[in-house]
Amino acid sequence: MNSIKTPITIESERGNISCLWQMAQVNELDTAVLFIGGADGGFMGPSDIYEILSKLFIPLQIGVLRVDYRIHQFPNDVEQGVYDTQQAASWLMSQGYEKILIVGHSFGGAVAIEAASQNHNIRGIVALASQTAGAMNIASLVDTPVLLIHGDSDTRLPVTCSIMLYEMTATPCQLAILEGGTHSLRQVSEPATELIFDFVKNQI
Secondary structure (H helix, E strand, O other): OOOOOEEEEEEEOOEEEEEEEEOOOOOOOOEEEEEEOEOOEOOOOHHHHHHHHHHHHHHHOOEEEEEEOOOOOOOOOHHHHHHHHHHHHHHHHHOOOOEEEEEEEOHHHHHHHHHHHHOOOEEEEEEEOOOOOOOHHHHHOOOOOEEEEEEOOOOOOOOHHHHHHHHHOOOOEEEEEEOOOOOOOHHHHHHHHHHHHHHHHHHO
């Protein structure tokens, strides 16, 4: 089992994109998970969920690419985040990973949704405590499974954001509202991790 995290740099016309790559030792599934953060980027995800999930996915022959945006700012630019995400998806495809699932938190939830609306290789989306700004194209998705997770005690982006997105979907969509969870999902990190793991596993 190869669980070594390898820093890589994806060169693009807009600048370099920093990533952490964990290659599946066997690539028979052609599947990878792409993790993207909130507006401030980073590799760990809310309450280190991305770190935990990375260790769980590698034994399933799933490659893991964690992306740090070129731009860190509040509010961030969804179009710029989508650009970085599409560059990362293209890199994964160049490595033989044709089936990509994206997990994004907060700002990253909108980025994941918008990226999927533009890229048929994205086969599933997990949006954690997602914002709605930039996420309206969720209504255009067809046959792309979506998992929306939100804590009901989120004061930064209220749970109504995910409820609104859920009500807009025509694609297969699951909404999980976790009692006591704030924006960081710290209080509900374990059930959130289990939900994401099961969702990804069901797509392969």
